[in-house]
Amino acid sequence: MATPINQSVIKAFDVLDLFGEERVELTPDSVAGELGMSYATAHRFLVTLEAAGVLSTVRRGVFAPGPRLARLGRMAEELAPLPKALPATLDKVRHALGESVMACRFTPRGPMCVAVSQAQRPISVNIRIGTTLPMLNTAQGRLFLAHMSARDSASWAKAQGVKDAQIECVEPALVEARDKGFALNRGDNEPDIAAVSVPVLIGGKAVLTLSAFGMLSRMDDAFVEAAISELNRAAAALGG
Structure with a gap:
């Protein structure tokens, strides 16, 4: 029990x-x-x-x-510091992709941005450190949920007042995130804004998510494929 x-x-x-x-x-x-x-x-x-x-x-x-x-x-x-290499790692991925890149930690209310490398573009999507994103309709939140046990997911939903029907609506996305190792958000949270996210795993637990994000019009399939490769390489290095 x-x-x-x-x-x-x-x-x-x-x-x-x-x-x-x-x-x-x-x-x-x-x-x-x-x-x-x-x-x-x-x-x-x-x-x-x-x-x-x-x-x-x-x-x-x-x-x-x-x-x-x-x-x-x-x-x-002091006890759970961010990886010292995180800022430089985000900068490297941002340089390779030409889009903004961020890292998020889990909080019960949703993924919280803890580091960001802003794209060097005249017009780009910005996010501030400390911003908390929604859990159910963001790539970052879905990754954290996908890596929860059924018991932890149920406890989280109960504590946050999330209905079973809401979880059922995103379950296909959670299954896909578990199977493929990444999650996508194509305007699900904010119209015209997209993100692709991968987990940083330590001991099988998602301790961070790394995401590339920007205007939906620039996030075509070729970009997503390149982003997944760059983000996974960075996540593997950070996860040790």
């Missing part, structure tokens, strides 16, 4: 995932709106996280990262 998941812990981390480069403060209203909970519940989460030292009050009803969160962030970087 599977061990029950504490949903309050999951929700607390969902609250923390709302922080980013463009959102350095949270309010009960913003948390309630983003996570679909009541104002009272959002306020309770924020006050509890403040009591634990994870958040700090900057003014009445407004919360920012606290000292405990900063310490945990430093510890996470």
